[in-house]
Structures are given as structure tokens and as C-alpha cells.
Amino acid sequence: MFAVTLEGYGGPEVMKWAQVDDLPAPGPGEVAVDVVAAGVNRADIMQRQGLYPPPPGVSDILGLEVSGTIAAVGAGVEGWRPGDAVCALLAGGGYAERANVPATQLLPVPDGVSLTAAAALPEAAATVWSNIVMAAGLRAGQTLLIHGGGSGIGTHAIQVGRALGARVAVTAGSSFKLDRCRELGANTLINYRDGDFVRVVTEEYGGADVILDIMGAGYLPRNVEALAEGGDLTIIGLQDGAVAELNLGLMLFKRASVHVTNLRRRPEVGPGSKAEIIAELRAKLWPLIAEGAVTPVVSAEVPVVDVAEAHPLLDSGETVGKVLLTIREP
Known part of the structure; x- marks a missing residue:
């Protein structure tokens, strides 16, 4: 072959x-x-x-x-x-x-x-659903902040967030990408080159209940600042570094959580496995795709x-x- x-x-x-x-x-x-x-x-x-x-x-x-x-x-x-x-x-x-x-x-x-x-x-759906739904418990009425809204992960996450009834804020690096994010359902658009996502999300929503982050270390302090009380930061990429200092005092004050996950190295079966995620997708996300809420x-x-x-x-x-x-x- x-x-x-x-x-x-x-x-x-x-x-x-x-x-x-x-x-x-x-x-x-x-x-x-x-x-x-x-x-x-x-x-x-x-x-x-x-x-x-x-x-x-x-x-x-x-x-x-x-x-x-x-x-x-x-x-x-x-x-x-x-x-x-x-x-x-x-x-x-x-x-x-x-x-x-x-x-x-x-x-x-x-x-x-x-x-x-x-x-x-498969990759975008499994990554998004396992992190913002299965790990962070995103639900209707909450605020979801997505970094890299124009990416494959980001465009999928926007649609899932809206389909679940969440408010969606995104960061991206150009007006072209932000316009497409708006078309997909994003409520708040932040150009990371000149915008302060911490200020915007805090002023508009009182913080983000769930943050989906692809950047890692370089964004960690600001992501923690941007979290609402009881918020969840889910880190799935390290494009801006792997090592950073975590303000545990602020995390404690906010009763916040940080999840750092990797899809590829999950076990095939058992708790937290790929099989578990795929079963969730088929039962809960695939109907949303079939009805056109997520494409x-x-x-x-x-x-x-x-x-x-x-x-x-x-x-x-x-x-x-x-x-x-x-x-x-x-």
C-alpha cells in the first residue's frame, strides 16, 4: 500500500x-x-x-x-x-x-x-467534548472562552458551546478569523494581538466558567485571572511553553480547577479512555451534528x-x- x-x-x-x-x-x-x-x-x-x-x-x-x-x-x-x-x-x-x-x-x-x-x-470532537463537557461540565448559561477560535478545535468548540446554550468568547489573531468565529456563533471576539482577554471576559461576564486553552505556559497566569469563581481551565496544547508558575492562592480564592489533558496517549478502553469518549460522542454529540447544530x-x-x-x-x-x-x- x-x-x-x-x-x-x-x-x-x-x-x-x-x-x-x-x-x-x-x-x-x-x-x-x-x-x-x-x-x-x-x-x-x-x-x-x-x-x-x-x-x-x-x-x-x-x-x-x-x-x-x-x-x-x-x-x-x-x-x-x-x-x-x-x-x-x-x-x-x-x-x-x-x-x-x-x-x-x-x-x-x-x-x-x-x-x-x-x-x-474525530480528533476535534473528541478533544472538545472530553475537555469542555466531560471534564469541565460546561452547561447552559455559562461562559466559555476559547483560545485559537479559528483553528479546527476552536471552530468545533464554538459550535458545541452554542449548541449547549453557553455564551462563547474567542481569541484569534485576525479580523478575518474573528469574523468567521462570529458566523459560527461566537458572542465575544478578541484579537489577541491588541486585546486584553482578561479584561474583556471579566467585564462582560464576570469571568469565564470554562477556558479551552491551546497555548499553555505563556497564557497560564492570565487564564487564571480570567476564570470565574468555580471555573475550569482545560489546557490541551503547549504552543507558548510548558513550564509556568501557578498562582495557587488565586486558584484557592476562586475555587478553580486546572485540567491538562492529552488525547493520543489515553488508554483504548476503561475509565477516561478513548472508547469512553467515542461512546459519549455517538450518544450526545452526533445527534447535534445530524440536526445541523454542529458541522x-x-x-x-x-x-x-x-x-x-x-x-x-x-x-x-x-x-x-x-x-x-x-x-x-x-
Whole structure:
């Protein structure tokens, strides 16, 4: 089969679409998916740069989410059969013609979503739902602050927040991205280049009940300031550093919480697992997608043979939402 290989670590040019060994047949509890499209995520960029190795035993091929059709099912798999249209969360291996996936990490393609666009859902949906709903308990009437509102995670989180009845504030770095965030339902728009999100969120809402943060250390002190009493800060990225000082006194005063989570290294099954998250998505989020309250936001579809052009798009000022690699016709 063909897959994206790495000719060393470095810039996008190290990625090549090349022939690799065929996958083995799916093992017990697994399915083989003929991949139609794969989502591009920042974790892929970090792995390409040599900064984010896959977990032990996981394919070193990039790609954490795919859509496609089931080609074969392994022993013990129930509820799925060859030909089913699916999207899936992976720990690796998505930039390829075929991927083996634990059946517990499969989702049906939601009604009203194309097979290609469905590749934009698993990683963003699992990350957003597990953090702002399962961990932080976002509910109607609360305020959600999203950093990086124009990203794949951000555009999904805006829609989930609004669908749950929350007020949504976002930060982004351009008026173009903020305008798109408004179209998706964001109430409060903050340009992080010249705006003070702590002041804005505090003055307008008395603080944020839930903050979804991709920046990490550089934003930690201000995020704590921006929290409302009883608020939850959920950190899912470290784009602005990994080490910072936490004001425990202010946290204590606000009765606030900080969650720092990683999706890729969660266990496949059990408490806090990928299987648990996928089951929640199917039961609670997929109906919202089917009714159109939440939709995948796709900024670009790049043929996989041009994979080196896809990664730079994540940092483009013109990209809002997800970038997909298209691997075969649906």
C-alpha cells in the first residue's frame, strides 16, 4: 500500500507519498478502513519535527483521524461490517491508503456530512467534548472562552458551546478569523494581538466558567485571572511553553480547577479512555451534528501526493477550521 513516509525529521519537504509494507489483517477487536481522507493536526507537525513520537507499539505513520469505508473486520467485532461509512480516531497511521482501527474508536458518518468532510470530526470532537463537557461540565448559561477560535478545535468548540446554550468568547489573531468565529456563533471576539482577554471576559461576564486553552505556559497566569469563581481551565496544547508558575492562592480564592489533558496517549478502553469518549460522542454529540447544530468546518482539501503543502496551511492566516488530506475518491 501507499502511505506518507518521513525522510528524517524537519520541514514539510521530508514527507513523501511512497509505497510501504501492506498492513496485516485486522486483529481481534479491530477493523480495517480504506481511507478516503485524513485530518491534519498540529500533533502531526510536531511528530514530523521529531518532537512528538507515537506511543509505544503505534504506527510511526502520521495521522490521528480518518474517514473511509470498512474493508474488513477482525474477530469479535460486532455492529460493523465491510462497506460501512465511518470516521475514526487513531493513535497514528492515518496518512495511508488503509488503517487498522480499534472498533471502539469508530463512529458512523453523521447524517448530512459527506464522507470526506467526516475526517474533520474525530480528533476535534473528541478533544472538545472530553475537555469542555466531560471534564469541565460546561452547561447552559455559562461562559466559555476559547483560545485559537479559528483553528479546527476552536471552530468545533464554538459550535458545541452554542449548541449547549453557553455564551462563547474567542481569541484569534485576525479580523478575518474573528469574523468567521462570529458566523459560527461566537458572542465575544478578541484579537489577541491588541486585546486584553482578561479584561474583556471579566467585564462582560464576570469571568469565564470554562477556558479551552491551546497555548499553555505563556497564557497560564492570565487564564487564571480570567476564570470565574468555580471555573475550569482545560489546557490541551503547549504552543507558548510548558513550564509556568501557578498562582495557587488565586486558584484557592476562586475555587478553580486546572485540567491538562492529552488525547493520543489515553488508554483504548476503561475509565477516561478513548472508547469512553467515542461512546459519549455517538450518544450526545452526533445527534447535534445530524440536526445541523454542529458541522465540520473544512478550510482546505489537499491531495495526499501534495502532503508537503498541507502542513503549512495550519499556520496560514487564511485557514479557518480543518485541513484535510484526500487519499481516494469516496
